[in-house]
Amino acid sequence: MSVTINDNYLLLQDNYLFVDVARKLENFQNENPDKNVIKMGIGDVTKPLPKTVVEAFKKAVDEMGEANSFRGYGPEQGYSFLAESIIKNDFKPRDVNINTDEVFISDGAKCDTGNIQEIFGLNNKICVSDPVYPVYVDTNLMAGRGGSITENGTYSSITYMSCTEKNNFIPELPKKSVDLIYLCLPNNPTGTTLNKDQLTKFVEFAKKNNSIILFDAAYESFIREDDVPHSIYEIDGAKEVAIEFRSFSKTAGFTGTRCAYTIVPKELYGLSSDGKKVSLNKLWNRRQTTKFNGVSYPVQKAAEATYSPKGKKEIQENIDYYMENAKIIRKGLSDLCLNVYGGVNSPYIWVKTPKNMKSWDFFDLLLNEANIVGTPGSGFGLSGEGYLRLTAFNTLENTKEAMDRMSKIKL
Numbered sequence: 001m002s003v004t005i006n007d008n009y010l011l012l013q014d015n016y017l018f019v020d021v022a023r024k025l026e027n028f029q030n031e032n033p034d035k036n037v038i039k040m041g042i043g044d045v046t047k048p049l050p051k052t053v054v055e056a057f058k059k060a061v062d063e064m065g066e067a068n069s070f071r072g073y074g075p076e077q078g079y080s081f082l083a084e085s086i087i088k089n090d091f092k093p094r095d096v097n098i099n100t101d102e103v104f105i106s107d108g109a110k111c112d113t114g115n116i117q118e119i120f121g122l123n124n125k126i127c128v129s130d131p132v133y134p135v136y137v138d139t140n141l142m143a144g145r146g147g148s149i150t151e152n153g154t155y156s157s158i159t160y161m162s163c164t165e166k167n168n169f170i171p172e173l174p175k176k177s178v179d180l181i182y183l184c185l186p187n188n189p190t191g192t193t194l195n196k197d198q199l200t201k202f203v204e205f206a207k208k209n210n211s212i213i214l215f216d217a218a219y220e221s222f223i224r225e226d227d228v229p230h231s232i233y234e235i236d237g238a239k240e241v242a243i244e245f246r247s248f249s250k251t252a253g254f255t256g257t258r259c260a261y262t263i264v265p266k267e268l269y270g271l272s273s274d275g276k277k278v279s280l281n282k283l284w285n286r287r288q289t290t291k292f293n294g295v296s297y298p299v300q301k302a303a304e305a306t307y308s309p310k311g312k313k314e315i316q317e318n319i320d321y322y323m324e325n326a327k328i329i330r331k332g333l334s335d336l337c338l339n340v341y342g343g344v345n346s347p348y349i350w351v352k353t354p355k356n357m358k359s360w361d362f363f364d365l366l367l368n369e370a371n372i373v374g375t376p377g378s379g380f381g382l383s384g385e386g387y388l389r390l391t392a393f394n395t396l397e398n399t400k401e402a403m404d405r406m407s408k409i410k411l
Contacts, residue, residue, distance in 0.1 A: 011141045011149060017134050017379035018042050024363070025373055032371075038402045040329075040390045041373040043188070043348070047321060049253045049302070050314035056305035057257075060298035071297045076289045078105025078261065082300045085307040086261060090246070096233040102265050102281060104288055105295050105303075107258040109218045109247035114139040115291075116214060116243060116262070117180070119283040120270065124179035129171045130160040131189055131380030131387075133216070136182040152382055162383050163190060169341060169350070170194060173201060177209045183232075184216040186223060189380045189389040190350040191342015195227040199235055206241035212268070212280075213242040218260075221251040221319055223345045239265040243280070250347065250393070252306045252315050259295055259303045322347050325392035325399040332403030333390075336411055347392040350377070354411040362388050370405040 021041050029037060049057070063069040077083075083103040091098045106112050114135050126140050137158065140146060147157025154160060159178050161171035169192040174181070183202065186193040194202075206213050213232065220230040232238045244263040248254040268280040295303075305311045326343035333340045339352040353362040359376035366372040366388075377387030392399065 006142070008142050008144045008146070011146050011155070012138055016138070017375070020379070021363075021373065021375055024367065028367055035371045037367075037371045037373060038394060038398045038405075039373045040394055040399075040402060041375040043250065043391045043393055044255050045250060045253050045318075045322075045393045046395050047253055047318045049257065050306070050311055050318065052308055052311040052314055053252060053302045053305045057298050057302040060301035064298065074294045074297055074300075076292055076294045077101070077285065078103065078295060079297070079300050082304050083261075085304050086246075089307045089312075091231065091233070094231060094234055096231055098233070098263060099266070101285075102263055104262045104264060104284060105300060106260050106262060106288075106292070107295055108249065109216060109245045109260045109262075110135055112245050112260060112262045113182075113214065113216055115287070116245075116284070117143055117145070119280060119287055120180060120212075121273070125157070125159060125177070127159040127161065127174050127178035127181045127211075128381075129183070129187070130154075130162050130382055131377060131384035132160075132182070133184055133188050134380065136184075136214075137381075154382055160381070160383075163187075163192075164383055165339070165352070168192070170198060173205050177211070179211055181206065181211055181213045182216070183213055184218070186219045186228075186346035187342075187348075188216075188219065188346075189348055189375065189377065189384065189387075191344075191346035191348035191389075192350070193223070193228050193345050195225075196229050196235070199229055199232065203232070203235045203238045203241060207237055211241065212270070213238075215242050215244045217244055218247040219250060219346050219348075220246070221315075222323060222347055224323070225345055228345055233263070233265075240267045243268065248303050248306060251319060252303070252311075253318065254299075254303070257299055257302065259299050321396065322392045325394065325396060328396075328399050328403060329390055329392060332406065336406060338411070343392065349390045349392065351388050351390065353377075353386050353388060356386065359385055359388060365409070366406070369409045370402070372402050372405060 083100040087098045122144050126145050128136050146155040163169040163171050169190045215232040232242045247260040264281045264284045266281045269277045272278050329349045330340050330343040333351050341350040343349040359378040363376045375389040377384030
C-alpha cells in the first residue's frame, strides 16, 4: 500500500465531542426505551422557523419553479440583497461601516470558523480560550499547527488563555506574541462575555503585535447588557485586526436551514513569505469562489426576511423565549447551591459540578438519575474539567421539568 494519510488527523481525539454525547444518549435510550430524556446538551433550537421566514422561503422556492424567475448558480459571496440587509440592520445602527464586498454569505459559522485558517500560513501561532469551542482547535490540528500532544492533553504549539472562576471566565491577554487569536463572545461554552473596555484590550494587543482576531459572534443577539459589544467593529481600529463571524442558526432557527455570514474588512492584511502585504479579503474571496458554490437562493431570501419588521418581531420573541429558559435554569441550579455562570447574555449555562465531580461523571449522573443530557465541560478543554454546559434551547415545559428533576436527586 502506497497511499499515505494526513498524519495531523492522528492528533485529534477519537471522536468529536458531540458525537460522544450522542453515542452515550443513544446507548441509554436503547437500554431505557421508556425514559423521557430531556436534551440540554447540543445547542440545537426547538422553536420552528418564524412564519415570515417560512413565507419568504416558500415564495422563493416557487420562483425557482418558473422559467422567468428561475436562478441557477448564484454569486459565491452571496446575493447583494442579503448583504445589504445585513449591513443596514446589523451594523449601521451601531455606527459600523461595512461594504457589501466585505460580506460573505455562507452555510454556517462553524464552516467559516473552521475554513478561515486555510488562508493563513502554517507557521502562524494559534491562541484560543480554554475552555474552547472544539472546531477552532481541531481544524488547526488538521492543518498542522498544533504541534505535539502534551501530558495534560493540550497541544504544544497552541497558546491557551485559561478561563476559570478565578478570573471570572475572562480570557487573559496572551503573555507572548501570537498570530491568530480566536474569541467567541458571548462565549460558547461558558456563556460569559466581555464588556467594551475588556474587548478593547484585545484589539489593542492585536494592533501592537500584528495579530488577527477571529471573532465568533454567533450569539450576539442574546446580549442583554448595555456595555457588551455586539460586534468587535464597535471597537475603534478593529477593522484593521479582526474578522467577524455571524450566524442565523440560533437567532432565527436556521440550524437545519444553514445560513451565516463572515465579515472580512478590506483594511485587513497578511504577509506573504517574501514580506509583501496581501489583502485577506481577496484571499477569502478566492478561497470561497474556488471551494464554495454559495448558499441557495431560497435560503438567502428566507434570511433576508429575518430583517423585515415582522421577522424581527418574531425572532425577538423566540430569543426572549430562550432567555426565559436560561433564567429558569440559572435559578434552578442556584437553588441547588451550585455555582452557575452564563445565561445572562447567552443561551448557555455553565455550571460547576458538585463535590469536585468529574465532568463526565456528572453527565452520567444527570442522564441516569434525572434523564437529562448536558455537555461535559472537559470536552471543551483542560479548564473545562469539573463543569457541565446546559443550553436554554429546549421548550419551556421541558426546561421547567428538567429543573424539577434535578431538585429531586442527591447532588
